[in-house]
Amino acid sequence: MTKDSPDQKVERPPRSSAEWVSFILASLICATIAGLVVYSWIIERDRPPILKVEAVGNVRAENGQFYIPFEVTNVEGQTVESVQVIAELEIGNEIKETGDLEIDFLTQGEKEEGAFVFKHNPRDGKLRFRIASYRLP
Amino acid sequence: MAANRLKNLSAWRDELDDLIRGASGGFLFGIPLLYTMEVWWIGSSVQPPRILMAMLLTFAIIFLLNRTEGFRKVSDTNALNAAMDSIEAIAIGITCTGLILFLLREIDGRTPLAEMLGKLVYESIPFALGVALANQFLGDDRQSGRQPKKQNHHHRSSNSKQFNATLADIGGTLIGATVIGFNIAPTDEVSMLATAVSGPWLLAVMIVSLIISYAIVFQAEFSNQDKREQQQGIFQRPLSETFASYIISLLAAAMMLLLFDRLSWSDPWQQWLSYIILLGLPATIGGAAGRLAV
Numbered sequence: 409m410t411k412d413s414p415d416q417k418v419e420r421p422p423r424s425s426a427e428w429v430s431f432i433l434a435s436l437i438c439a440t441i442a443g444l445v446v447y448s449w450i451i452e453r454d455r456p457p458i459l460k461v462e463a464v465g466n467v468r469a470e471n472g473q474f475y476i477p478f479e480v481t482n483v484e485g486q487t488v489e490s491v492q493v494i495a496e497l498e499i500g501n502e503i504k505e506t507g508d509l510e511i512d513f514l515t516q517g518e519k520e521e522g523a524f525v526f527k528h529n530p531r532d533g534k535l536r537f538r539i540a541s542y543r544l545p
Numbered sequence: 546m547a548a549n550r551l552k553n554l555s556a557w558r559d560e561l562d563d564l565i566r567g568a569s570g571g572f573l574f575g576i577p578l579l580y581t582m583e584v585w586w587i588g589s590s591v592q593p594p595r596i597l598m599a600m601l602l603t604f605a606i607i608f609l610l611n612r613t614e615g616f617r618k619v620s621d622t623n624a625l626n627a628a629m630d631s632i633e634a635i636a637i638g639i640t641c642t643g644l645i646l647f648l649l650r651e652i653d654g655r656t657p658l659a660e661m662l663g664k665l666v667y668e669s670i671p672f673a674l675g676v677a678l679a680n681q682f683l684g685d686d687r688q689s690g691r692q693p694k695k696q697n698h699h700h701r702s703s704n705s706k707q708f709n710a711t712l713a714d715i716g717g718t719l720i721g722a723t724v725i726g727f728n729i730a731p732t733d734e735v736s737m738l739a740t741a742v743s744g745p746w747l748l749a750v751m752i753v754s755l756i757i758s759y760a761i762v763f764q765a766e767f768s769n770q771d772k773r774e775q776q777q778g779i780f781q782r783p784l785s786e787t788f789a790s791y792i793i794s795l796l797a798a799a800m801m802l803l804l805f806d807r808l809s810w811s812d813p814w815q816q817w818l819s820y821i822i823l824l825g826l827p828a829t830i831g832g833a834a835g836r837l838a839v
Contacts, residue, residue, distance in 0.1 A: 423626075424553075424557075424560065430564060431633060437639055444658060445593045448593050448662060449592075487590045487592075487660075512589075513586060515657045515660040545591075
Protein backbone atom coordinates (compact mmCIF):
# COMPACT_ATOMS: atom_id res chain seq x y z
CA MET A 409 0.00 0.00 0.00
CA THR A 410 1.16 3.47 -0.75
CA LYS A 411 0.95 5.87 2.12
CA ASP A 412 0.70 9.61 1.60
CA SER A 413 3.51 11.55 3.12
CA PRO A 414 2.43 14.84 4.71
CA ASP A 415 3.93 17.00 1.97
CA GLN A 416 2.27 14.90 -0.71
CA LYS A 417 -1.22 15.04 0.80
CA VAL A 418 -3.83 16.03 -1.74
CA GLU A 419 -6.44 18.42 -0.40
CA ARG A 420 -9.89 17.01 -0.97
CA PRO A 421 -12.01 19.36 -3.10
CA PRO A 422 -15.45 20.36 -1.80
CA ARG A 423 -18.06 17.60 -2.14
CA SER A 424 -19.56 17.43 -5.60
CA SER A 425 -23.31 17.19 -6.13
CA ALA A 426 -22.83 13.48 -6.94
CA GLU A 427 -21.12 12.95 -3.57
CA TRP A 428 -23.92 14.82 -1.78
CA VAL A 429 -26.57 12.71 -3.51
CA SER A 430 -24.85 9.45 -2.50
CA PHE A 431 -24.35 10.76 1.06
CA ILE A 432 -28.04 11.69 1.35
CA LEU A 433 -29.09 8.27 0.02
CA ALA A 434 -26.65 6.54 2.39
CA SER A 435 -27.98 8.57 5.34
CA LEU A 436 -31.53 7.62 4.40
CA ILE A 437 -30.60 3.92 4.26
CA CYS A 438 -28.82 4.04 7.66
CA ALA A 439 -31.59 6.13 9.27
CA THR A 440 -34.28 3.76 7.94
CA ILE A 441 -32.46 0.68 9.27
CA ALA A 442 -31.81 2.34 12.68
CA GLY A 443 -35.46 3.52 12.81
CA LEU A 444 -36.76 0.02 12.02
CA VAL A 445 -34.50 -1.49 14.71
CA VAL A 446 -35.92 0.95 17.29
CA TYR A 447 -39.46 0.20 16.05
CA SER A 448 -38.97 -3.59 16.35
CA TRP A 449 -37.45 -3.04 19.82
CA ILE A 450 -40.55 -1.13 20.97
CA ILE A 451 -43.07 -3.63 19.63
CA GLU A 452 -41.19 -6.74 20.76
CA ARG A 453 -40.14 -5.59 24.20
CA ASP A 454 -40.63 -8.04 27.07
CA ARG A 455 -43.58 -9.80 25.48
CA PRO A 456 -43.61 -13.57 26.04
CA PRO A 457 -43.86 -15.65 22.89
CA ILE A 458 -47.13 -17.19 21.68
CA LEU A 459 -46.53 -20.22 19.47
CA LYS A 460 -49.05 -21.92 17.23
CA VAL A 461 -48.83 -25.13 15.23
CA GLU A 462 -51.40 -26.35 12.73
CA ALA A 463 -51.82 -28.68 9.77
CA VAL A 464 -51.64 -27.03 6.37
CA GLY A 465 -52.34 -28.42 2.91
CA ASN A 466 -53.25 -31.97 2.09
CA VAL A 467 -51.81 -35.22 3.38
CA ARG A 468 -49.84 -36.93 0.62
CA ALA A 469 -49.44 -40.71 0.32
CA GLU A 470 -46.22 -41.97 -1.32
CA ASN A 471 -44.79 -45.50 -1.20
CA GLY A 472 -46.94 -46.54 1.73
CA GLN A 473 -46.06 -43.49 3.82
CA PHE A 474 -48.17 -40.46 4.69
CA TYR A 475 -46.66 -36.99 4.50
CA ILE A 476 -48.45 -34.62 6.87
CA PRO A 477 -47.54 -30.96 6.31
CA PHE A 478 -47.70 -28.49 9.18
CA GLU A 479 -46.87 -24.88 9.91
CA VAL A 480 -45.55 -23.44 13.16
CA THR A 481 -45.83 -19.70 13.85
CA ASN A 482 -44.48 -17.37 16.49
CA VAL A 483 -47.68 -15.32 16.61
CA GLU A 484 -46.22 -12.59 18.79
CA GLY A 485 -43.57 -11.90 21.39
CA GLN A 486 -39.86 -12.39 21.53
CA THR A 487 -37.67 -14.71 19.48
CA VAL A 488 -37.47 -18.33 20.61
CA GLU A 489 -34.94 -21.06 19.93
CA SER A 490 -35.15 -24.86 19.72
CA VAL A 491 -38.91 -25.06 19.32
CA GLN A 492 -39.97 -28.69 19.67
CA VAL A 493 -43.03 -29.65 17.64
CA ILE A 494 -44.74 -32.97 18.41
CA ALA A 495 -47.37 -34.81 16.39
CA GLU A 496 -49.41 -37.72 17.78
CA LEU A 497 -51.72 -39.99 15.86
CA GLU A 498 -54.40 -41.66 17.97
CA ILE A 499 -56.28 -44.57 16.46
CA GLY A 500 -58.89 -46.41 18.57
CA ASN A 501 -57.92 -44.73 21.87
CA GLU A 502 -54.31 -45.72 21.39
CA ILE A 503 -51.38 -43.54 20.34
CA LYS A 504 -50.22 -45.43 17.27
CA GLU A 505 -47.49 -43.11 16.12
CA THR A 506 -45.62 -40.01 17.25
CA GLY A 507 -43.16 -37.69 15.59
CA ASP A 508 -41.11 -34.77 16.80
CA LEU A 509 -39.11 -32.08 15.10
CA GLU A 510 -37.03 -29.16 16.34
CA ILE A 511 -37.14 -25.73 14.71
CA ASP A 512 -33.93 -23.73 15.25
CA PHE A 513 -35.36 -20.21 15.46
CA LEU A 514 -38.67 -18.45 15.34
CA THR A 515 -38.67 -14.70 15.47
CA GLN A 516 -41.81 -12.66 15.99
CA GLY A 517 -44.29 -13.32 13.20
CA GLU A 518 -42.08 -15.98 11.61
CA LYS A 519 -43.60 -19.10 10.10
CA GLU A 520 -41.80 -22.36 9.42
CA GLU A 521 -43.19 -25.25 7.45
CA GLY A 522 -42.37 -28.92 7.66
CA ALA A 523 -43.92 -32.35 7.42
CA PHE A 524 -44.21 -35.46 9.58
CA VAL A 525 -43.95 -38.80 7.81
CA PHE A 526 -46.19 -41.49 9.34
CA LYS A 527 -46.78 -45.13 8.46
CA HIS A 528 -50.46 -45.00 9.44
CA ASN A 529 -53.05 -43.03 7.57
CA PRO A 530 -53.92 -39.97 9.69
CA ARG A 531 -57.47 -40.06 8.30
CA ASP A 532 -58.06 -43.31 10.23
CA GLY A 533 -57.68 -41.58 13.59
CA LYS A 534 -57.19 -38.34 15.40
CA LEU A 535 -54.04 -36.31 14.63
CA ARG A 536 -52.79 -33.83 17.22
CA PHE A 537 -49.99 -31.27 16.98
CA ARG A 538 -48.48 -29.47 19.93
CA ILE A 539 -45.48 -27.41 20.92
CA ALA A 540 -43.61 -29.28 23.64
CA SER A 541 -40.87 -26.78 24.51
CA TYR A 542 -38.77 -23.84 23.46
CA ARG A 543 -35.73 -21.96 24.71
CA LEU A 544 -35.22 -18.22 25.08
CA PRO A 545 -32.07 -16.93 23.38
CA MET B 546 -21.70 25.41 -20.39
CA ALA B 547 -20.40 22.29 -22.13
CA ALA B 548 -17.33 22.33 -19.88
CA ASN B 549 -19.58 22.50 -16.81
CA ARG B 550 -21.65 19.59 -18.04
CA LEU B 551 -18.48 17.58 -18.70
CA LYS B 552 -17.16 18.38 -15.21
CA ASN B 553 -20.49 17.35 -13.70
CA LEU B 554 -20.48 14.11 -15.67
CA SER B 555 -16.95 13.35 -14.58
CA ALA B 556 -17.92 13.99 -10.91
CA TRP B 557 -20.76 11.46 -11.22
CA ARG B 558 -18.43 8.95 -12.86
CA ASP B 559 -15.81 9.44 -10.12
CA GLU B 560 -18.46 8.98 -7.45
CA LEU B 561 -19.71 5.79 -9.11
CA ASP B 562 -16.12 4.51 -9.31
CA ASP B 563 -15.62 5.26 -5.60
CA LEU B 564 -18.82 3.43 -4.66
CA ILE B 565 -17.91 0.43 -6.83
CA ARG B 566 -14.40 0.39 -5.35
CA GLY B 567 -15.91 0.42 -1.85
CA ALA B 568 -18.39 -2.33 -2.70
CA SER B 569 -15.60 -4.43 -4.25
CA GLY B 570 -13.53 -4.14 -1.08
CA GLY B 571 -16.63 -5.12 0.87
CA PHE B 572 -17.18 -8.23 -1.22
CA LEU B 573 -13.54 -9.31 -0.81
CA PHE B 574 -13.68 -8.96 2.97
CA GLY B 575 -17.31 -9.80 3.66
CA ILE B 576 -18.14 -12.73 1.40
CA PRO B 577 -16.81 -15.53 3.69
CA LEU B 578 -19.05 -14.33 6.53
CA LEU B 579 -22.03 -14.09 4.18
CA TYR B 580 -21.61 -17.86 3.81
CA THR B 581 -21.52 -18.50 7.57
CA MET B 582 -24.75 -19.90 8.98
CA GLU B 583 -23.89 -19.00 12.57
CA VAL B 584 -24.05 -15.34 11.59
CA TRP B 585 -27.49 -15.92 10.00
CA TRP B 586 -28.62 -17.55 13.24
CA ILE B 587 -27.18 -14.84 15.47
CA GLY B 588 -28.84 -12.27 13.22
CA SER B 589 -32.14 -14.16 13.55
CA SER B 590 -32.19 -14.19 17.31
CA VAL B 591 -30.32 -11.07 18.36
CA GLN B 592 -32.21 -8.42 20.32
CA PRO B 593 -32.71 -4.93 18.82
CA PRO B 594 -30.52 -3.11 21.43
CA ARG B 595 -27.60 -5.29 20.38
CA ILE B 596 -28.27 -4.51 16.72
CA LEU B 597 -28.11 -0.79 17.52
CA MET B 598 -24.91 -1.35 19.50
CA ALA B 599 -23.42 -3.27 16.55
CA MET B 600 -24.27 -0.38 14.21
CA LEU B 601 -22.64 2.17 16.52
CA LEU B 602 -19.54 0.00 17.01
CA THR B 603 -19.22 -0.50 13.25
CA PHE B 604 -19.50 3.23 12.73
CA ALA B 605 -16.75 3.88 15.28
CA ILE B 606 -14.34 1.37 13.71
CA ILE B 607 -15.03 2.54 10.17
CA PHE B 608 -14.65 6.16 11.23
CA LEU B 609 -11.14 5.37 12.52
CA LEU B 610 -10.29 3.53 9.29
CA ASN B 611 -11.59 6.42 7.19
CA ARG B 612 -9.41 8.80 9.20
CA THR B 613 -6.41 6.99 7.73
CA GLU B 614 -7.42 5.74 4.29
CA GLY B 615 -11.00 4.89 3.31
CA PHE B 616 -12.41 3.85 -0.04
CA ARG B 617 -12.23 7.10 -1.98
CA LYS B 618 -9.68 8.03 -4.61
CA VAL B 619 -8.98 11.31 -2.87
CA SER B 620 -7.41 10.81 0.53
CA ASP B 621 -8.78 12.98 3.32
CA THR B 622 -8.50 12.54 7.04
CA ASN B 623 -10.83 15.40 7.94
CA ALA B 624 -13.14 14.22 10.76
CA LEU B 625 -16.37 15.46 9.15
CA ASN B 626 -15.61 13.87 5.78
CA ALA B 627 -14.48 10.66 7.52
CA ALA B 628 -17.80 10.56 9.41
CA MET B 629 -19.79 11.13 6.21
CA ASP B 630 -17.78 8.47 4.36
CA SER B 631 -18.40 6.08 7.28
CA ILE B 632 -22.15 6.46 6.86
CA GLU B 633 -21.73 5.74 3.14
CA ALA B 634 -19.56 2.69 3.89
CA ILE B 635 -22.25 1.28 6.22
CA ALA B 636 -24.96 2.00 3.64
CA ILE B 637 -22.93 0.26 0.89
CA GLY B 638 -22.46 -2.67 3.29
CA ILE B 639 -26.17 -2.91 4.12
CA THR B 640 -27.24 -2.59 0.46
CA CYS B 641 -24.80 -5.18 -0.93
CA THR B 642 -25.36 -7.55 1.99
CA GLY B 643 -29.11 -7.25 1.48
CA LEU B 644 -28.69 -8.08 -2.20
CA ILE B 645 -26.59 -11.20 -1.52
CA LEU B 646 -28.81 -12.40 1.36
CA PHE B 647 -31.85 -11.95 -0.90
CA LEU B 648 -30.09 -13.80 -3.70
CA LEU B 649 -29.17 -16.66 -1.35
CA ARG B 650 -32.81 -16.75 -0.10
CA GLU B 651 -31.73 -15.96 3.44
CA ILE B 652 -34.15 -13.05 3.45
CA ASP B 653 -37.30 -12.70 1.42
CA GLY B 654 -40.67 -11.00 1.58
CA ARG B 655 -41.81 -13.37 4.34
CA THR B 656 -38.83 -12.84 6.64
CA PRO B 657 -39.97 -11.09 9.85
CA LEU B 658 -38.69 -7.56 10.33
CA ALA B 659 -36.56 -8.26 13.42
CA GLU B 660 -34.84 -11.24 11.77
CA MET B 661 -34.21 -9.32 8.56
CA LEU B 662 -32.67 -6.40 10.47
CA GLY B 663 -30.47 -8.69 12.58
CA LYS B 664 -29.16 -10.56 9.56
CA LEU B 665 -28.62 -7.39 7.55
CA VAL B 666 -26.74 -5.51 10.25
CA TYR B 667 -24.60 -8.42 11.49
CA GLU B 668 -23.64 -9.53 7.99
CA SER B 669 -22.94 -5.97 6.91
CA ILE B 670 -20.34 -5.38 9.66
CA PRO B 671 -17.44 -7.19 7.91
CA PHE B 672 -18.74 -5.95 4.59
CA ALA B 673 -18.61 -2.31 5.73
CA LEU B 674 -15.12 -2.89 7.17
CA GLY B 675 -14.13 -4.20 3.73
CA VAL B 676 -15.51 -1.01 2.16
CA ALA B 677 -13.37 1.13 4.46
CA LEU B 678 -10.34 -1.09 3.80
CA ALA B 679 -10.87 -1.10 0.02
CA ASN B 680 -7.70 0.84 -0.71
CA GLN B 681 -5.61 -1.27 1.63
CA PHE B 682 -6.56 -4.57 -0.01
CA LEU B 683 -5.08 -4.21 -3.42
CA GLY B 684 -3.53 -0.78 -3.29
CA ASP B 685 -4.78 2.04 -5.44
CA ASP B 686 -3.89 4.17 -8.37
CA ARG B 687 -3.54 7.43 -6.51
CA GLN B 688 0.19 7.39 -6.06
CA SER B 689 1.19 4.66 -8.44
CA GLY B 690 0.13 6.85 -11.34
CA ARG B 691 -2.04 5.94 -14.24
CA GLN B 692 0.75 4.35 -16.24
CA PRO B 693 0.63 0.58 -16.39
CA LYS B 694 3.65 -1.28 -15.18
CA LYS B 695 5.95 -2.23 -17.97
CA GLN B 696 5.68 -5.77 -19.10
CA ASN B 697 8.76 -7.92 -19.29
CA HIS B 698 10.18 -7.20 -22.69
CA HIS B 699 12.57 -10.03 -23.03
CA HIS B 700 13.33 -11.33 -26.44
CA ARG B 701 10.57 -13.79 -26.57
CA SER B 702 8.17 -14.55 -29.32
CA SER B 703 4.75 -12.91 -28.94
CA ASN B 704 3.19 -16.39 -28.73
CA SER B 705 5.32 -17.24 -25.74
CA LYS B 706 4.41 -13.94 -24.02
CA GLN B 707 0.75 -14.55 -24.70
CA PHE B 708 1.04 -18.05 -23.29
CA ASN B 709 2.77 -16.77 -20.14
CA ALA B 710 0.20 -14.01 -19.66
CA THR B 711 -2.64 -16.51 -20.04
CA LEU B 712 -0.94 -18.86 -17.60
CA ALA B 713 -0.52 -16.01 -15.10
CA ASP B 714 -4.22 -15.16 -15.43
CA ILE B 715 -5.28 -18.77 -14.88
CA GLY B 716 -2.86 -19.13 -11.97
CA GLY B 717 -4.00 -15.89 -10.33
CA THR B 718 -7.65 -16.84 -10.68
CA LEU B 719 -7.05 -20.34 -9.31
CA ILE B 720 -5.04 -19.08 -6.33
CA GLY B 721 -7.58 -16.39 -5.42
CA ALA B 722 -10.56 -18.72 -5.93
CA THR B 723 -8.91 -21.40 -3.79
CA VAL B 724 -7.95 -19.02 -0.96
CA ILE B 725 -11.55 -17.78 -0.55
CA GLY B 726 -13.24 -21.05 -1.54
CA PHE B 727 -11.22 -23.17 0.93
CA ASN B 728 -12.87 -21.28 3.80
CA ILE B 729 -16.33 -22.21 2.59
CA ALA B 730 -16.10 -25.51 0.65
CA PRO B 731 -15.78 -27.86 3.68
CA THR B 732 -18.66 -26.26 5.61
CA ASP B 733 -22.37 -27.14 5.53
CA GLU B 734 -23.43 -23.74 4.19
CA VAL B 735 -23.26 -24.68 0.51
CA SER B 736 -25.54 -27.69 0.97
CA MET B 737 -27.90 -25.66 3.17
CA LEU B 738 -28.11 -22.88 0.62
CA ALA B 739 -28.62 -25.36 -2.22
CA THR B 740 -31.90 -26.46 -0.66
CA ALA B 741 -33.27 -22.92 -0.86
CA VAL B 742 -31.62 -21.58 -4.02
CA SER B 743 -32.76 -23.20 -7.21
CA GLY B 744 -33.87 -22.55 -10.79
CA PRO B 745 -33.95 -18.85 -11.66
CA TRP B 746 -32.14 -17.97 -8.44
CA LEU B 747 -29.10 -19.99 -9.52
CA LEU B 748 -29.15 -18.10 -12.80
CA ALA B 749 -29.27 -14.84 -10.83
CA VAL B 750 -26.29 -16.01 -8.70
CA MET B 751 -24.33 -16.63 -11.93
CA ILE B 752 -25.16 -13.17 -13.30
CA VAL B 753 -24.27 -11.45 -10.02
CA SER B 754 -20.99 -13.43 -9.81
CA LEU B 755 -20.00 -12.16 -13.26
CA ILE B 756 -20.99 -8.56 -12.48
CA ILE B 757 -19.04 -8.51 -9.19
CA SER B 758 -15.98 -10.09 -10.83
CA TYR B 759 -16.08 -7.52 -13.65
CA ALA B 760 -16.53 -4.66 -11.18
CA ILE B 761 -13.59 -5.72 -8.98
CA VAL B 762 -11.14 -6.09 -11.86
CA PHE B 763 -12.26 -3.44 -14.33
CA GLN B 764 -14.35 -0.87 -12.48
CA ALA B 765 -13.04 -0.56 -8.92
CA GLU B 766 -9.79 1.11 -10.01
CA PHE B 767 -7.61 -0.95 -7.74
CA SER B 768 -3.95 -0.86 -8.63
CA ASN B 769 -3.10 -2.97 -11.65
CA GLN B 770 -6.41 -2.16 -13.34
CA ASP B 771 -4.62 -0.48 -16.22
CA LYS B 772 -2.27 -3.43 -16.38
CA ARG B 773 -5.26 -5.73 -16.49
CA GLU B 774 -6.80 -3.75 -19.33
CA GLN B 775 -3.57 -4.12 -21.33
CA GLN B 776 -3.00 -7.72 -20.33
CA GLN B 777 -1.99 -9.99 -23.15
CA GLY B 778 -3.00 -13.56 -23.56
CA ILE B 779 -6.15 -15.24 -24.72
CA PHE B 780 -8.31 -13.33 -22.22
CA GLN B 781 -7.70 -10.07 -24.02
CA ARG B 782 -10.97 -8.28 -23.48
CA PRO B 783 -12.54 -7.49 -20.11
CA LEU B 784 -15.70 -9.41 -20.94
CA SER B 785 -13.96 -12.53 -22.22
CA GLU B 786 -11.56 -12.40 -19.26
CA THR B 787 -14.50 -12.16 -16.86
CA PHE B 788 -16.28 -15.12 -18.46
CA ALA B 789 -13.11 -17.24 -18.76
CA SER B 790 -12.10 -16.62 -15.16
CA TYR B 791 -15.65 -17.43 -14.03
CA ILE B 792 -15.36 -20.84 -15.71
CA ILE B 793 -11.97 -21.37 -14.01
CA SER B 794 -13.47 -20.37 -10.65
CA LEU B 795 -16.32 -22.84 -11.16
CA LEU B 796 -13.79 -25.58 -11.92
CA ALA B 797 -11.84 -24.63 -8.78
CA ALA B 798 -15.11 -24.74 -6.80
CA ALA B 799 -15.88 -28.22 -8.18
CA MET B 800 -12.38 -29.47 -7.27
CA MET B 801 -12.69 -28.13 -3.72
CA LEU B 802 -16.14 -29.69 -3.25
CA LEU B 803 -14.77 -33.03 -4.46
CA LEU B 804 -11.68 -32.71 -2.28
CA PHE B 805 -13.76 -32.11 0.85
CA ASP B 806 -16.18 -34.87 -0.09
CA ARG B 807 -19.12 -32.50 -0.36
CA LEU B 808 -19.82 -33.93 -3.82
CA SER B 809 -19.33 -37.44 -5.09
CA TRP B 810 -19.60 -38.93 -8.58
CA SER B 811 -22.86 -40.66 -7.66
CA ASP B 812 -24.64 -37.41 -6.72
CA PRO B 813 -27.27 -36.16 -9.17
CA TRP B 814 -26.15 -33.57 -11.69
CA GLN B 815 -28.59 -30.98 -10.27
CA GLN B 816 -26.75 -31.17 -6.95
CA TRP B 817 -23.42 -30.71 -8.69
CA LEU B 818 -24.78 -27.73 -10.59
CA SER B 819 -26.25 -25.92 -7.59
CA TYR B 820 -23.28 -26.58 -5.28
CA ILE B 821 -20.75 -25.44 -7.89
CA ILE B 822 -22.67 -22.26 -8.78
CA LEU B 823 -23.17 -21.37 -5.11
CA LEU B 824 -19.51 -21.89 -4.20
CA GLY B 825 -18.66 -20.23 -7.52
CA LEU B 826 -19.78 -16.83 -6.20
CA PRO B 827 -17.12 -16.48 -3.46
CA ALA B 828 -14.60 -18.34 -5.62
CA THR B 829 -15.07 -15.83 -8.46
CA ILE B 830 -14.61 -12.92 -6.07
CA GLY B 831 -11.37 -14.52 -4.84
CA GLY B 832 -10.35 -15.20 -8.45
CA ALA B 833 -10.83 -11.55 -9.36
CA ALA B 834 -8.62 -10.47 -6.46
CA GLY B 835 -6.09 -13.12 -7.48
CA ARG B 836 -5.83 -11.72 -11.01
CA LEU B 837 -5.27 -8.23 -9.64
CA ALA B 838 -2.53 -9.57 -7.41
CA VAL B 839 -0.53 -11.32 -10.17
